[in-house]
Each structure stands twice: as C-alpha cells, then as structure tokens.
Amino acid sequence: MKEILWTANSMKKQQGVSTAFLSAATVKTVQNFHASFPEYQPTPLRNLSNLANKLGLGGIFVKDESYRFGLNAFKVLGASFAIAKYLAKRLDMDIQDLDFALLRSPAIKKRLGEITFVTATDGNHGRGVAWAARQLQQKAVIYMPKGSSDIRLKNIQAEGATASITDLNYDDAVRLAAAKADEFGWVIIQDTDWEGYKDIPEWIMQGYGTIAAEALEQLQQYKAAKPTHIFLQAGVGSFAGAIAGYFSDYFGQNKPKISVVEPDLAACIYKSALAADESARIVTGDMATIMAGLACGQPNETGWSILRDNGELFFSCPDEVTAHGMRVLGNPSGDDSRIISGESGAVTMGLLCLLLTDPKLQTAKAQLGLDETSQVLLISTEGDTDPDAYRKIVWDGLYANESL
Numbered sequence: 100m101k102e103i104l105w106t107a108n109s110m111k112k113q114q115g116v117s118t119a120f121l122s123a124a125t126v127k128t129v130q131n132f133h134a135s136f137p138e139y140q141p142t143p144l145r146n147l148s149n150l151a152n153k154l155g156l157g158g159i160f161v162k163d164e165s166y167r168f169g170l171n172a173f174k175v176l177g178a179s180f181a182i183a184k185y186l187a188k189r190l191d192m193d194i195q196d197l198d199f200a201l202l203r204s205p206a207i208k209k210r211l212g213e214i215t216f217v218t219a220t221d222g223n224h225g226r227g228v229a230w231a232a233r234q235l236q237q238k239a240v241i242y243m244p245k246g247s248s249d250i251r252l253k254n255i256q257a258e259g260a261t262a263s264i265t266d267l268n269y270d271d272a273v274r275l276a277a278a279k280a281d282e283f284g285w286v287i288i289q290d291t292d293w294e295g296y297k298d299i300p301e302w303i304m305q306g307y308g309t310i311a312a313e314a315l316e317q318l319q320q321y322k323a324a325k326p327t328h329i330f331l332q333a334g335v336g337s338f339a340g341a342i343a344g345y346f347s348d349y350f351g352q353n354k355p356k357i358s359v360v361e362p363d364l365a366a367c368i369y370k371s372a373l374a375a376d377e378s379a380r381i382v383t384g385d386m387a388t389i390m391a392g393l394a395c396g397q398p399n400e401t402g403w404s405i406l407r408d409n410g411e412l413f414f415s416c417p418d419e420v421t422a423h424g425m426r427v428l429g430n431p432s433g434d435d436s437r438i439i440s441g442e443s444g445a446v447t448m449g450l451l452c453l454l455l456t457d458p459k460l461q462t463a464k465a466q467l468g469l470d471e472t473s474q475v476l477l478i479s480t481e482g483d484t485d486p487d488a489y490r491k492i493v494w495d496g497l498y499a500n501e502s503l
Contacts, residue, residue, distance in 0.1 A: 100420075101363065101417040102417075102459075103416050103417070103450070103453065103460060104366075104369065105412055105413065105463050106372050106375075107411070107466060108410045108411060108413065109375050110375060110407050111407075111408060111409065111410070112407075115408030116401070116405055118345075118405060120301055120344075121304065121345045122348050123345075126305065128194065128195055129306060129308050130308075130312050132180060132198065133176060133179070133180070133306075133309050141313040142164050143436075144160055144162050145160065145162075145163055145436040146158065146159075146321055146435075146436075147159040147160070147431065147432070147435045147436070149431070149433035149434065150427070150431070150435055151475075155455060155470070156469065156470070156471065156473045156474075157327075157472050157473050158473075159451070159475050160314075160317075160318060160323065160474070160475065160476050160477070161479055162310060162317075162477070162479065163438050163440075163479050164310065164480050164481065164482075165438075165441075165444075165483075168230070170223075171223075171481060172223035172226070172227070172480060172482065172484055173307065173338070173480045174480075175230055176307055176309050177224070177290060177302075177304065177305075177306035177307050177341075178218075178224060178303065178306070179227065179234075179306065180302055180303070180305060180309075181288055181302040181303045183202060184305075185288075185302070186202060186207075186235070190207070211237075214286060215240060216228055216240075216285065216287075217279055217286070218276055218287060219241075219275065219276040219289065220242075220243060220255075220272075221243065221244060221247055221248075221251070221391040221394060222247060222251030222252075222254070222255065222392070222484055223392055223480075223481055224290070225243065225260070226251070228260070228288050229241060229259065232260065233258050233260075239260035240260065240261045240262070241255050241260050241263075242263065242275050242276050242279075243262065243263065243265060244267055244268050244269040244271075244272045245264065245265060245267060245268065245385075246387060246391070248391070248484075248488070249264075250487065251484055252264055268386060269394055269395050270383075270396045270397045277293075277296075289303075290303045290304070290337035290338075290399055300401065301401060304340060305341070307337070307338050308341055310478060311342050312345070314476060315349070325346075325350060325353075326346075326355045327356065327472070327473045327474045328356045328358070328467060328473055328474070329346060329358070329477075330360055330450065330475070331359055331447065331478065332360050332390075332393055332480065333359050334392060334395040335367075335398055335402060336359075336368050336399045337401075337402045338480065339359050339368070340401060341402070342478065343359075343406055343410065344409070355476070356468070357406075357409055358411055358412045358450075359406055360446050360447050360450050361393060361413075361415055362386075362388035362390040362393050362415075362416060363415045364384075364385075364386045364388045365388060365390075365396055367397065367398050370382065370415075371398060372406075373413070377407060379397075379400060380398075381396055381397045381398075382397075389418045389421065389442045389488065389498065390442050390443045392480070393443050411467060412463060416446055418442075419498050420453065421445050422445075422449070422492045422499065422500070423453070424440065424446055424448035424449030424452070425442070425445040425489070426493055427445075427448055427452055428440045428479065430493075438479055439483050440482065441481040441484050441485065441488075442481075442485070442492070443480060444480045444481040447477045447478070448479070
C-alpha cells in the first residue's frame with residue numbers, strides 16, 4: 100500500500116471565517132424543511148462499542164447516510180435545500196414559509212413555470228438534484244465525469260433527468276455545466292464555488308447541516324455529550340466544511356478535534372494545508388480513485404476556509420484505506436451493527452483503524468490524543484451506490500492492504 104500522508108494544521112484560528120450561516124438556529128430551519136418531505140426520517144447513528152473496545156477508544160459512532168430518503172447517500176440534503184432556497188428567492192418568500200407540499204402545489208408550479216436545474220456529479224449529488232427536481236415537477240440535466248459508474252448513471256436517469264457521462268474530469272464537467280447554464284438559462288446547483296457564484300454552494304452546505312444536527316441529538320441519547328474527534332471525508336470540501344462549521348459554531352473553543360481525509364489522487368485540501376499559506380490549491384488530471392465522490396480537484400473556497408481555521412490534521416489516503424474501511428464496517432465486531440458503506444463513505448473508518456494499529460501513524464495518533472476517553476464520530480456518506488464495485492472490494496478482496 101502507498102503511504103498515508105498527513106500534515107498538522109499550522110493555520111488554525113480562534114476567530115477566522117464566520118460559521119454563523121451554519122449556526123444551530125439556521126440549521127434548525129434547514130432540518131424543519133427536510134422534515135416536511137414524506138420520506139424524511141433521521142438516519143441511524145450506530146454505536147460500534149465492540150470495535151471501540153478493540154481499538155482502545157471510548158466510543159465510535161457512525162452516522163449511516165445510506166438510509167437518506169431512499170437514495171443511498173447524503174447528497175440529496177444539500178441539493179433539495181439549495182433548490183428550495185432558490186425557489187423561495189424566486190417567489191420572494193421566506194424559506195421558513197415554504198414546505199414540500201406547498202412547493203409542489205399547482206399554484207406554486209404555475210407561478211414558477213418550467214425550470215431546468217443542471218449539475219456535474221460522479222453520481223450521488225446528481226441523483227439528489229434529479230430527485231428533488233422530479234419531486235418539484237421541474238427538469239434536471241446531469242453531466243458526469245469520465246469513468247463514472249453506469250449504475251450511478253442509470254439511477255440518475257431513473258429519476259427522470261437527462262444524464263450523460265462525458266470525457267472530462269470532474270472539474271471540467273463542472274465548467275461544462277456552468278457553460279450550459281449560461282447558454283440555455285438553466286440554474287446550476289453545484290457545491291463548487293467561484294467568483295459570482297457563492298449563494299447556492301452555501302445553501303448546499305446548509306443542507307448538509309441536517310446531518311450534524313441529527314448526529315448531535317443522537318449522541319446525547321447515547322449520553323455522549325459531544326464527540327471529542329470527528330473525521331470528515333472531503334471532495335471539494337463543502338460537506339467537510341459544513342459539518343466542521345456546525346460543530347465549531349456550536350461548541351466554540353471546546354469544539355471536537357476535526358480531521359480531514361481525502362484520496363491521494365485528489366487531495367486538494369491536504370495540499371492546501373501542506374502549503375500552509377492559507378490559499379487553496381488545485382489538483383488536476385484524471386484523479387482515477389475508487390473514491391469517485393471525492394475525486395474533485397478544486398476546493399470550495401468557503402469549505403476550505405472553515406477547514407483551514409478549524410481542522411486539526413489533514414490526511415491523503417490511497418484507495419486501500421477506504422477498501423479496508425468498507426470491510427470493517429461490513430463485517431462488524433460482536434453485536435455491533437453492520438454498515439454497508441461505499442467507496443467514498445468508508446475512508447474515515449479505514450483511516451481510524453490504521454491510526455490505532457499502524458506504528459507508522461503513531462505520531463498522528465498521539466497528536467490527535469486518541470485514547471480510551473475519545474468519543475469519535477464518523478459519517479458514512481453513502482451505501483453501495485455501485486453494488487458491483489462494492490462486492491468486488493468486500494467479497495473478492497480488491498484493493499486489499501497486504502501490510503495488514
């Protein structure tokens with residue numbers, strides 16, 4: 100296995116970029132909107148107490164997003180809320196006065212007319228955009244980067260979207276979607292931001308806040324007042340930034356220690372942290388990692404700013420790390436719950452296990468202060484969104500770490 104690279108954060112700030120847009124009060128509004136969908140239920144938070152004992156930790160809690168709205172991934176939370184916020188603005192209404200039933204009512208549809216939402220995606224985000232557009236009787240066009248899974252493509256098309264796999268990498272597919280939006284008057288729903296395009300990416304981040312709010316409520320039910328450590332996977336960094344921002348805003352100086360985890364072929368956040376000059380770095384090329392949902396080369400500036408100010412350590416991981424995490428979650432210890440986690444969902448579990456067992460990572464473990472008092476929160480962001488790939492990894496041992 101290639102080496103796991105990591106760097107400590109030398110840029111942390113007590114007073115950095117504002118996280119007020121991810122405050123508990125704001126996210127409660129988001130959560131209320133999501134709760135208006137008939138499909139809404141909080142996703143389970145699994146207490147893996149046997150694994151925690153085995154690894155010498157106080158607790159390991161995994162939020163299982165494979166149950167989200169029947170779509171097998173978390174992304175729909177950001178897509179649906181961003182679309183709702185856009186529609187609220189177009190209707191000159193407050194989002195607090197809009198719920199799912201009203202948004203899809205004939206009267207509102209008549210006022211809005213026909214809208215086409217467009218995005219670039221490896222699969223999960225595009226499926227969320229397509230699902231939300233169909234629910235609200237609007238249209239969606241989805242562009243996927245080269246190497247995308249045919250199964251994920253078909254799942255998007257099953258939601259009624261016009262979807263295709265391009266010959267572009269992810270970031271170039273984003274640029275294509277933006278160009279098509281300009282050409283045809285479509286509305287782009289993307290969590291990557293750029294000059295003049297900031298509101299919708301921030302609304303997407305707010306949508307992800309529902310995960311954090313649910314997790315905190317569920318942790319309190321387990322009598323874990325707060326996590327001491329959170330490991331967050333990053334693509335463009337909007338998901339990681341959203342969760343880090345919520346917990347940082349909620350707990351202030353007593354926030355958990357936050358680690359950011361990326362695939363080594365698309366480690367734009369890690370490279371930004373390594374440079375340590377506060378500016379985001381861009382990764383180019385094919386980014387041919389099995390962690391397709393994290394294969395993004397250009398950071399979301401808002402997400403990066405939050406992670407820059409609040410992150411503890413930043414990790415760059417080869418594909419074997421997430422494959423290990425998939426197998427650990429899918430084959431639980433004792434009576435721990437089984438979690439089906441896909442390639443982009445399990446990298447944090449794989450890394451956590453290696454941090455506790457691999458002598459080469461003992462300095463990182465010590466810097467994080469992981470011990471028998473630690474309460475660790477992970478988020479499995481997707482299930483087996485590509486079932487064939489999942490079985491090849493978990494059943495057949497593809498991407499095995501031979502050093503274990």
